[in-house]
Amino acid sequence: MRTLLTRTLASVLLTVAVAAAAGAQSPTPEGTVITSTATATFTDANGNSYANVTANVAVTVGFQAAVDAQSPASQSPVAGSTGNSVVVTIVNDGNGTDQFTLAATPPSGVTLTGFVFNGTPYASLAALNAALQAANVAAGASEQVTVEYSVAAGNTGTGNLAFTATSVRTTTVTDVATTVLNYQAQAIVDVTAGAATSSRLPSATAAQTYTQTFTVANTGSASGDFTLSVTTNANITNATLSAPTVTLAPGANQVVTVTYNVLSSAAIGATGTITLTATHTTTPSITDNALHTVTVIRPQLAMTKAAFRADGTTPITAADRVLPGEIITYRIAITNSGSAEAATVSISDVLPAEVTYQAASLTPDATGWTLNEAAGTITGALATLPTATTRFFTFRVTVK
């Protein structure tokens, strides 16, 4: 017997090589029942044959956890960047359905900012793992998690971002995948508007200019030259920049000013847009922009004129009649329902020939009016009329 075994053993070396080339096979699945059946044949001393005798024994294959965590060998994120991501693949190498949890160990200066699993974003590792633990992964199948991270501006050299996948069914079974981060020194531009919105009157002349500031900052880890450009819509005209380019050291910023006119014919409530774009002069992919929105404002005036009896309070309607010699009190009111204050408001009222102005009867509602009567013409002037404001004055006439 031993002779036979020796011969069998002689081929062990070759055995290993051929077995490895035999191709991919899965571990025997959990729950498989392996039945081994032995058969004995025999004859009696005279050579008579008999029916075989058989025996069998069965074993059941249990669960054996195995996990393989995979992540890219390396990535080259920019120091000072956000929104980087790495895909971690968790392969169930066990022989049955399992679930897995993920742990992540970022290097110094790297912050994990979010996770995406099955298209759903998760803010924290705990929230991600709650979802992962509920996700069954069949034997041989895998699942993927996208891990998002930011890199501090001061990071240089390399860092190791390590992920550990752990079997839920057998928590002692883990695997680690490591992605080496090679930090890249690069400028990153960030443009912000000094204010998001403003309200402006149309420019009656080109000399009536407005200004809007923008801050251009370099949040990256290398200095950079940036070309500035400004774009507007039709309601903004003559937009010019205080500087065509800026050079910024890492962490530095510069305020630039856009000078512009608002289109003189722009309607009340119309929107003007000013977009400042900063683009790296040699690496155009490094770019950012910010938008400032201008709302066009104008005053809108409406005037009413009403007639009252001599008491100044009883209205005279179209059905009423006045008699010669009777005194009529007129009230002229003006309202600004627009979005901008009105300036140098001037009102003129030519009295009808049938009435005579009663001297010194012009009465303002409050201070601010300049009222006058000359040769049957009433004039009223206001230096300003704020929005949502009504001002009025009264005067009296005698029916001829």
Next chain:
Amino acid sequence: MTFVRRTLAALALAVAARAEAQLSGSAPEPRPELTIAVQNRTAAADAARGAARRDSTVRPGDVLRYTLTFVNATERAIRNVQLSNPLPRGLELLAGTVTASRPDAQAEYSADGGRSYATTPTVEVVVDGRTVRRPVPPAQYTHVRWIVNGSVAPRAVVTAEYETRVSTGSREVRGATPSSPSSGSR
């Protein structure tokens, strides 16, 4: 045989099944018996170092020792005894583990589903355009059998054993590589 039975009885994790001799025909004799038992050596080793399994299932990679026990329970000697055992799918025969209690029991193997047997099965492969025969790895054997050349005396016992490993597939050993590219094919 007594020793074997004692050994089997002592192993809590051993799973045994016993089949009574199935004999047809009019003659009541002979009535030999065949038994097959399996012992999970890996689980036994785990238990020996205090890491007993929670259940009696086997795991990929476990080594199972199968023991065939043939008892001539008749009053006469019998001849031409042949014990055969197809190797179930999911089990890989381990080289150097096939033994028998009698020196005249010759073990043979089949790698082609039982169509042919040899002490060292070979397979034809083409290498550099030439056809050569190479030994088949024991893990790919499909059958094992023992041919007892001599007669088996009344009440004599023939035992035969072999060990198999529960298939682990081609999975790479964890820890062999610190990390692998996610784009890599597996």
